[in-house]
Amino acid sequence: MSKDNQTVHFLATSKPNETHCSTCSLSSLCLPIALEKGDLDSLDKMIKRGRPIQKGELLFKQGDPFKAIYAIRTGTIKSFTVAPSGEEQITGFHLASELVGLSGYSEDVYPLSAKALETTTVCELPLEKLETLCDEIPGLRKQIMRNMGGEIRQDQQMMLQLSKKTADERMAYFLLDISSRFERRGFSASTFRLAMSRVDISNYLGLAVETVSRIFTRFQKKGFIKTESKEVTLLNLDELNTLAGTVSDQSDCQLHPKQSN
Template identity: 45%
Template sequence: MKATVPVTVAGLKTACSQCNLVELCLPFGMSENELDRLDELVGARRKIKRQQNLYRAGDPFEAIYAIRAGSFKTDVLLEDGREQVTGFQMTGEILGLDGISTELHSCNAIALEDSEVCVIAYAKLEELSREVEGLQHQFHKVMSREIVRDHGVMMLLGSMRAEERLAAFLLNMSQRFTARGFSAAEFHLRMTREEIGSYLGLKLETVSRAFSRFQDEGFVAVQQKHIRILDSAGLKRLIQHQPCGR
């Protein structure tokens, strides 16, 4: 059985203070009476063990999920049996939007480490959006950010060479860690190189060669999944097709 923990309004204010969904859960200007109704929106927290599914493709869509702690990957099963990674999500980001249109989830969401999510019942979200001014608008802003991110990935895969894709991926991860108050230059990647390759449309061997080249060039220092970015400007020049000599 999946463990769930009830959430209080006071707890929500603390838990969401660093979350990208703060605009959704605690819209600016909400009255105290409206804040009291947040228990209807976020009714539980769910703990997900590493490698456990939050949901699977084909599961009924009932909620979206704000990642309170940990990280996830989403993937789909291709016709030939291979898994195609479609995204990596971390603390403060959302999961589950894939199920809105068909009311069935179209991908799998799997924890990359022991994680915790806030469960936002979609039916309650729609109901509360009709009663709380501005909530629906804020939710649309959250969805728009997800669309923009997806478009960024499409540009990444469609216009960049292998090493450029990996450089862009590392810089993106750096930016996302920075936004959460962590170091921009040193972080731990929870996903495997094979999963990175699947996401970037690259073979495992290609990802490994690119990491080796980045180390040789002095762009990064890599120890298993631990990454230190030594020359972010060099990675940016690589993406911008500029000479990398210093």
């Protein structure tokens, strides 16, 4: 079986220098938010932290039984569906501190696949243990629901972009969305690395690869961005926000549709 068709199997191993919820730099963005220390310890005991997932490895595959959700610690994951014809449609890109696999709640199987775009580490939360812990810690259940709501909101915003925006507007929105998510994690909002290929970006935005390449070139000529390999620097956030039809709320680093008068 090829690496591309294998799903990752985690080993519930623990090492003395292993990251724990109480010491993780992403804890304020992930499930442990607002949990008491005792609750954090209970959550820590059920989490599995296995070996890193290598680029191209599947975290889970469409149709696999829904057994766990995953919190990304480092790296980037793409989620996608595969049609009967074999055509792949990317549904999202997931960064550090974000949860993957929540959509499995709808059908008891994963309705999509998740693949690492670079070396990635995750925390595995087994479903059976997680549900038991949610009964004991109401704040944990609330946080999971909050994450599910955020995922739905993000999907709705992207659907709006794909249905009503031009190619340039979609790209501007995409870059600003990635920017705001990096900023929320304490990283630079203006300079960041895109782990996804231009083929993946074109698939996600519903554009031809050639169109994506032309937009990157056009944005550079206009002074909107600068690119070097996979690193992107946003040079003119105001122009990008105007093009995307969004405003940036600095209080929560989120993008919002611009209100018309």
